[in-house]
Amino acid sequence: MAGRVAAMPLVVLAGNPNAGKSTIFNALTGARQHVGNWPGKTVAVSSGTARWNGTSVTLVDLPGTYSLSAHSLEEAIARDFILEEQPDVAIIVADATNLERNLYLAVQILELGAPTALALNMMDAAEADGTAIDIHLLQRLLGIPVVPTVGSKRQGLEDLLQQAIEEAAPQPKSVDYGLEMEQAIATLQPEVARLIGPTAARYTAIKLLEGDTRVIEACSQSPAMEPLLVMARTLAEQIEAIYGDDVELLVADRRYGYVHGLAHQVVTQNRSTQHRTTTDRIDDLVAHRVLGLPIFFGLMALVFVLTANASAPFVTWVDITVNGVLAGWVTAVLTALSAPAWLLSLLVDGILAGVGGVLVFLPVLLVLYFCLAVLEDSGYMARAAFVMDRLMHLLGLHGKSFIPLVVGFGCNVPGILATRTLENRRDRLMTGLMVPLMSCAARLPIYVIFAAAFFPGHAALVVFGLYVLGIALAVLSGLLFRRTLFAKTADSLFVLELPPYRKPALHGLLTHMWRHSEEFVRKAATVILLASMVVWALLNLPVGVDDTADSLFGQAASAVAPVFAPLGFGNWEATGSLATGLVAKEVVISSMSVIYLGGDEAEEAQPVNVVDDLRTVVVGFGEAVLESIKIVVSIVPGINLVGDQSPEGDTGLSIALQRNFTPASAAAFLVFVLIYAPCVATVGALKSEYGGRWATFSIVYLTVLAWIAGFLTYRLALWLA
Amino acid sequence: MLRQILRTFREAPGPISLDLLAAQLDVEPAVLDGMLAELVAMGRLTRTEGHEPVACSACNSQGFCPYVINTETVCYALA
Numbered sequence: 001m002a003g004r005v006a007a008m009p010l011v012v013l014a015g016n017p018n019a020g021k022s023t024i025f026n027a028l029t030g031a032r033q034h035v036g037n038w039p040g041k042t043v044a045v046s047s048g049t050a051r052w053n054g055t056s057v058t059l060v061d062l063p064g065t066y067s068l069s070a071h072s073l074e075e076a077i078a079r080d081f082i083l084e085e086q087p088d089v090a091i092i093v094a095d096a097t098n099l100e101r102n103l104y105l106a107v108q109i110l111e112l113g114a115p116t117a118l119a120l121n122m123m124d125a126a127e128a129d130g131t132a133i134d135i136h137l138l139q140r141l142l143g144i145p146v147v148p149t150v151g152s153k154r155q156g157l158e159d160l161l162q163q164a165i166e167e168a169a170p171q172p173k174s175v176d177y178g179l180e181m182e183q184a185i186a187t188l189q190p191e192v193a194r195l196i197g198p199t200a201a202r203y204t205a206i207k208l209l210e211g212d213t214r215v216i217e218a219c220s221q222s223p224a225m226e227p228l229l230v231m232a233r234t235l236a237e238q239i240e241a242i243y244g245d246d247v248e249l250l251v252a253d254r255r256y257g258y259v260h261g262l263a264h265q266v267v268t269q270n271r272s273t274q275h276r277t278t279t280d281r282i283d284d285l286v287a288h289r290v291l292g293l294p295i296f297f298g299l300m301a302l303v304f305v306l307t308a309n310a311s312a313p314f315v316t317w318v319d320i321t322v323n324g325v326l327a328g329w330v331t332a333v334l335t336a337l338s339a340p341a342w343l344l345s346l347l348v349d350g351i352l353a354g355v356g357g358v359l360v361f362l363p364v365l366l367v368l369y370f371c372l373a374v375l376e377d378s379g380y381m382a383r384a385a386f387v388m389d390r391l392m393h394l395l396g397l398h399g400k401s402f403i404p405l406v407v408g409f410g411c412n413v414p415g416i417l418a419t420r421t422l423e424n425r426r427d428r429l430m431t432g433l434m435v436p437l438m439s440c441a442a443r444l445p446i447y448v449i450f451a452a453a454f455f456p457g458h459a460a461l462v463v464f465g466l467y468v469l470g471i472a473l474a475v476l477s478g479l480l481f482r483r484t485l486f487a488k489t490a491d492s493l494f495v496l497e498l499p500p501y502r503k504p505a506l507h508g509l510l511t512h513m514w515r516h517s518e519e520f521v522r523k524a525a526t527v528i529l530l531a532s533m534v535v536w537a538l539l540n541l542p543v544g545v546d547d548t549a550d551s552l553f554g555q556a557a558s559a560v561a562p563v564f565a566p567l568g569f570g571n572w573e574a575t576g577s578l579a580t581g582l583v584a585k586e587v588v589i590s591s592m593s594v595i596y597l598g599g600d601e602a603e604e605a606q607p608v609n610v611v612d613d614l615r616t617v618v619v620g621f622g623e624a625v626l627e628s629i630k631i632v633v634s635i636v637p638g639i640n641l642v643g644d645q646s647p648e649g650d651t652g653l654s655i656a657l658q659r660n661f662t663p664a665s666a667a668a669f670l671v672f673v674l675i676y677a678p679c680v681a682t683v684g685a686l687k688s689e690y691g692g693r694w695a696t697f698s699i700v701y702l703t704v705l706a707w708i709a710g711f712l713t714y715r716l717a718l719w720l721a
Numbered sequence: 722m723l724r725q726i727l728r729t730f731r732e733a734p735g736p737i738s739l740d741l742l743a744a745q746l747d748v749e750p751a752v753l754d755g756m757l758a759e760l761v762a763m764g765r766l767t768r769t770e771g772h773e774p775v776a777c778s779a780c781n782s783q784g785f786c787p788y789v790i791n792t793e794t795v796c797y798a799l800a
Contacts, residue, residue, distance in 0.1 A: 066755050071762035100748065101755045245724060252759055253723040260722060260748060280740070287738065386738065 010058045015093035017064035020121040023151035025061040052161045068108040089164045090114045096126035100263035113200045116144045117164035123148040130270040138266040143171040175258040184235040208232035210248040279500045292387035301464045303371040308460035309631045313624035314363030319651035322356035325613045332608040354532025357593025361445035373512035377504035408438030416685040436678040437474040442585035453654035454666040531587040535594045567710040568665030596656035664717035668710040675706035769796045
């Protein structure tokens with residue numbers, strides 16, 4: 001901190017962050033300044049010398065704060081400096097475009113009793129915004145010089161310095177805190193003046209009533225102060241008994257009321273009261289109490305229509321490339337090298353079928369994450385959370401639970417970890433138990449392939465329906481938990497700060513999309529690769545087994561399969577795949593690919609024509625792009641570029657599934673996949689956050705619920721058929 | 722005005738956006754923002770961001786979770 005130079009006036013600049021304080025400081029001091037730290041603090045301080053009327057003035061730039069409540073280090077430094085250094089003048093730099101907020105700090109500085117002047121900075125922006133400020137009235141009401149300035153253009157700065165030094169005078173009383181409080185202050189103030197000194201006596205009396213820990217600590221160092229502290233405590237208790245609230249709140253409340261009245265008197269908004277931003281107008285619709293929810297579900301339906309349909313041609317293309325062309329090349333190379341049959345089988349039936357079976361769905365995720373990136377970057381996701389929250393409250397659930405639930409759509413693990421933002425354990429636990437019902441991205445490939453295989457033409461709606469079913473079941477589960485496991489407590493309102501709408505930048509969207517999707521690719525190269533190899537090994541053990549049904553995998557799955565017979569998929573293939581989904585949900589698809597596709601084509605090496613294959617890949621990609629564009633354009637009502645053909649994204653696996661499931665059993669399977677026990681990572685998160693007992697409860701509850709829902713779905717589908 | 726805000730938090734039936742609450746209280750949103758910050762500093766309200774960083778051991782994304790959907794909301798509730 002700069003030392004005070006004798007005989008040189010000391011002027012401090014105080015104000016809110018971004019009020020232009022530093023701009024004025026720089027303009028007044030020029031190069032005559034230096035930056036250091038406050039003694040013993042990490043907060044930087046700038047001090048310098050300004051020239052005024054032929055003499056030098058020491059100028060200190062205090063840290064920007066919104067208040068002097070001393071809740072933060074910056075606030076404490078600003079307050080202590082004015083109280084201890086007793087500057088000749090404190091210049092409050094206020095942002096004229098946001099006067100009311102800035103006046104709150106100004107009023108507190110006035111209470112410190114220092115000679116004060118007010119700089120109404122950024123006056124040009126305020127005028128451009130249609131804000132007129134009655135400077136003379138404000139000057140009269142505050143009793144201090146008020147000078148309009150534009151710091152960035154150096155306008156009004158000379159005048160500011162002159163009025164501040166020549167005309168500023170202490171203005172110890174501004175806010176009237178009400179009868180009881182004023183009586184208490186009047187009782188304390190003479191004692192404070194006698195024991196501590198007359199400077200800022202009123203302010204210190206108020207702080208003692210508030211129970212300000214710093215002021216009380218300072219007073220407690222002298223035994224002579226004890227009666228003063230007892231008196232302050234007694235008076236504060238009397239006031240709190242009258243108002244039913246603590247003095248700190250009552251003081252701040254009165255101060256805000258005073259500032260609000262002041263701003264109303266001096267500020268005139270010349271712009272039309274109907275002046276509304278684009279964000280306001282869009283919010284009228286999308287955050288509407290009634291329309292908000294249908295708009296949210298409509299947008300989500302559109303996202304899934306785009307995801308399922310626009311990606312379909314690319315799904316087919318990746319399938320042909322990986323499971324057709326690439327598998328053919330690997331087979332041909334290994335056959336030419338006379339590789340052992342087991343190695344060929346492992347690579348083609350195990351790894352390529354498993355990993356390739358999942359990678360086929362990369363286009364689905366790319367489109368999904370692109371759409372979600374548009375919603376996120378535009379600022380809509382905040383509104384989605386807002387309207388979702390209305391639904392939560394409507395059903396008696398805690399409003400803040402929406403955050404972990406929305407996060408859970410990406411992945412359940414961060415969704416569960418996000419419950420830490422909830423205040424009490426009951427809310428954290430209840431929300432954490434609901435999160436696994438949010439359809440994470442890993443379940444999407446399963447939805448897409450079954451929906452395309454069994455419900456062509458309605459695949460997008462089926463996928464969307466599963467997401468909605470997950471939300472509905474989470475809500476119902478929440479209600480059930482609240483009525484049984486957790487006692488109901490009163491919900492409290494909360495306020496949401498919504499960001500303005502923005503036009504998403506393409507580069508940002510693509511970065512977003514890829515960063516989300518690359519984790520999926522990484523997972524395919526690690527967890528899914530390993531799982532595919534394990535499933536392949538279990539399907540081929542004991543050594544020499546002919547029929548995979550007799551393998552270790554087949555036998556173990558067959559033992560459990562009857563449990564699923566009432567759901568329509570009581571076969572070992574489906575049961576075994578579901579079991580592997582506990583590792584990660586995508587593994588259901590890789591396991592099905594290994595089970596259903598492995599061994600189909602690997603035995604006989606087909607002749608390979610690299611040029612033809614490359615042509616197939618390149619031409620296929622071009623066709624997929626064209627087809628995808630046609631599909632996207634055809635979503636617009638009245639335009640149909642694809643005829644009656646519905647985008648299906650046929651793959652080898654979808655054809656295999658059609659041979660092993662019926663539409664009814666496929667529907668039951670999808671519902672079961674949506675609900676049943678979470679993957680190990682999610683169980684691990686549940687265990688670490690809530691303990692092993694609740695993790696076990698989640699596994700059992702979700703699996704039982706999945707079985708019941710799957711059974712009802714199967715029966716309903718049969719009945720409808 | 723702070724007491725009015727706390728009363729609204731206790732009594733209102735559902736969530737509300739900062740802009741709407743500001744309109745109800747007849748103050749600018751920036752002023753209400755300051756009041757909410759003051760109530761948070763007093764320990765009467767809590768402030769949470771929609772996109773809290775999560776330390777997740779389930780993957781190796783090291784700070785950036787590729788699956789997190791950012792709601793970008795700032796949420797105030799009674800402490």
